[in-house]
Amino acid sequence: MLVVEDLEVRYQELRALQGVSLRVAEGDLVALIGSNGAGKTTMLNAISGLIPAASGRISWRGNSLVGLSPDRVCMAGVVQVPEGRKLFPKMTVEENLEMGAYLPAARKHLAESRKAVFEIFPLLAEREKQLAGSLSGGEQQMVALARAIMAKPGLLLLDEPSLGLAPVIAAEIFQVIEGLNRKGITALLISQEVLHSLNIAKYGYVLENGKITIHGKAGQLLDDQRIKESYLGL
């Protein structure tokens, strides 16, 4: 289980997260929604150790992640697919996947992970020798997900994995995420596609101006009047 309690993150004066609490139970897929600038990326980066928490607790499977460097968080099995993909642009697709399996624990399973990834994304097998920076947006997002799968995550943190993609490709990405969750990977999913993400999630949290304002079962949130108005445009 991922437990975040009273998390505070500041950028100088700005209190980007103001006492946020959230839980993701083992095996669940949880959606985190919120408008631009709400603090969603900040939340994931604090969990991953890219930015320090001013106060609060973060733990995964009972071990605290507070104060760990990002590589240590990865070692603990918490793997982020960052906003904007952040591939290694001048490395080939193959090398990007290898970097996903950089840590020894994942590297041991390099060959089987690669096979698994190519089963999910057959297109990537054809692109293997191409530079990641030369791929289309949809292909790049596939590489970003594939790289994360190579890391053998226990918990996946996904930051807007469908942003800027054509609807068909976005749907495919959501399908893959749902499939990974079915195979037992716990996931925290940030997405602007509220309907889509609540449809595949079990629980949902709404983040507004650095605070959680609404949370509950995904089905309930879909019926919630406030969410319908603010996020679904109904």
Add this chain to the structure above:
Amino acid sequence: MNLTLVFQSMFSGIMMGSVFALLGIGFSLVWGVMKVINISHAAFGLLAAFMSYTLLNVWGIDPILSIAVSVPLLFLAACVIYRFLIAPLTKARDIIVPSMILTFGIAIILENLMLLIWSPDPRLLTTAYTSKVVILGPFYFQYPRIAGFLLACAGVVVIHMFLKKTYTGKAVRAAWQQRDAAQLYGVNLRWISMITFGLAVSSAAAGGVGMALLYSFEPHTHNLWLIYLFLVVIVGGVGSVLGAALAGLTIGIITGLSMAFLPYQWVNLLTFALLMIILIFRPQGLFQSEV
């Protein structure tokens, strides 16, 4: 114009240039990957040259073989320097200027150390083969230059293979291209930076010995070498191994040709004029960076 002389000076230029490349690659890599402009890079190379000098004159060890001593020693020294002097700097947002000041200080310390140990006299690496030449048709090649050339080729290939084929080398490239993502997938930035710095200084050691095979040297010579390092980065682009290699060769050929056909005092003038032209028209360097 005498065609034989043109080719002869081009060959000499390529041999010199390959050594510039070896000396410059690590400088460029550290600049690109770590955002550290290591002003002491050439001083480490010079220190290795002096070590070779002593090993040659006291124990008769060939300069090329003496690299087996200086490279590991300087690798360790570089790791220690990284850990205790450079790593603390990396907390700052922009470390280019502080790192220049720090490494300038290191260069001064090294220079004075060399003055103390080896005195200010100019030295030459005089081996049994120093005056030997290979003659091929109308061309002749001096042994020390051939040795320097082979050393440089080997060094460049080793660095290139390290970056392309080993996991650690790939992590170096990844950390440079996408720092955050590299960390998110388990790359320990400090460790990778230390390795990068250590390797760069090691390659400077090999390059310094290569330079010493070509030119005489004394404890201030690293200041002159430093100018060549900047040349390599300006021509080759920051952080690119291939760029640095090609830049070294280009600079070598230009220097070789101008030494053959221009009065001595024009050589540097021409080199720097070309440099300014490059800076004006292609500030990113002549060759695309690709690490």
